[in-house]
Amino acid sequence: MDFRDAIDRSLAWAGGWFDYAATPWFVYQVGIIAALFALAKLAALRVEPLVEGQARQIKGHPGLLRVVIALLRRTDWILFTLFLFAALSLLRAVTWPSRTHLIQVALLLALAWLFATVLSRIIRNRLVARTLGWLAWIYAALVILHISDDAATVLDSLAIPLGAVRLSALMVLKAALLLVATVWLAVVVGNYIDERVRLSEELTPSIRVLVGKVAKIGLVLVADGGKRDGAVGVGLAFGLQKVVSNFVSGVIILLDKSIKPGDTISLEGTFGWIRELRARFVSVVTRDGREFLIPNEDFITQRVINWSFSDNLVRLDVNFGVSYDADPHKVSELAIEAAISVGRVEADRRPVCWLTDFGDSSLNFVLRFWIRDPQQGLTNVRGKVLLALWDTFKANGISIPYPHREIIMKPGAPSGR
Known part of the structure; x- marks a missing residue:
């Protein structure tokens, strides 16, 4: 079947639905579906709080709890599918099946949406979960509406020849989905192996880290290496290694959550907070308002300081000196x-x-304190602490020495002329 045949079949399919929409029973079914959906929404407001309290009592099974909570968050859709099934069974018992076709399609689409959204909850990254959930539902909808073959034909017809390779939109879509799925699976398995290795008491701490990192990176490389054909292979063949590398690095960053929007990071002299994660780069905004677009690969290969990875607490140091006439015990108390x-x-x-x-002319101290908002700047808070030290020392008669020189002239010494 070529592109023209796919278009003709799609037009014929659309025409059939337009003819069906002109019948009275189509309007009746639309009204029934809308009424059942509204009823499901109202019923969910009462049912969900009653069941959620019981679900929260599940202990020791976080995976099961996550699935149960995902089902609870879709209580309205669960009730909607049940209502649709009941309505479909009742109508088919009293009228012709052709008069319930739209309700049957709505039931299948609702079940597909419910299955896709709940299944995607096993993926912790919300962006990847939502993307895969929508793609799964779209594919299910195409199958339910019997137009999956036509859609595949249309996507396959959107192609460009690259030498001996024919690159189509369908090939790129399949390669991208397969790459994301395999890399995600590799990261999950790698994290599991890494966690198990870290719990092993037979290995030294350094060997645990080494084995865990090698397992995680090795699985990701194997997953990526298995997809050298298709769209990824074409990209590599045409010198797009950096583009592919940044894309894969971006997927890894999204899955392992090493950085996220709002984190404060330092990378090769750039200090700022992450505004956005993109497929090819990470947007980092500095204190002076400049926005750096840093390739994803740098966050994998370079040393990155994430000031807010586990929490937002950051310790800062301020060094200062006071005169030898001051009491160091009192100086410490006043500085705090x-x-x-x-x-x-x-x-x-x-x-x-x-x-x-x-020191040569002062007692030297270090003042250490913690802040919780490094994204608001470090130099400014150090400056405020130094000003507070100045005011406090001045109010309590503690002087801060500064270098000075004394010249002693001896009588009868040669003038040097």
């Missing part, structure tokens, strides 16, 4: 009070101040 007076400094994690050195 000065740091706490700054709004962004965490009072729950009390700052500390230590005497670090007897």
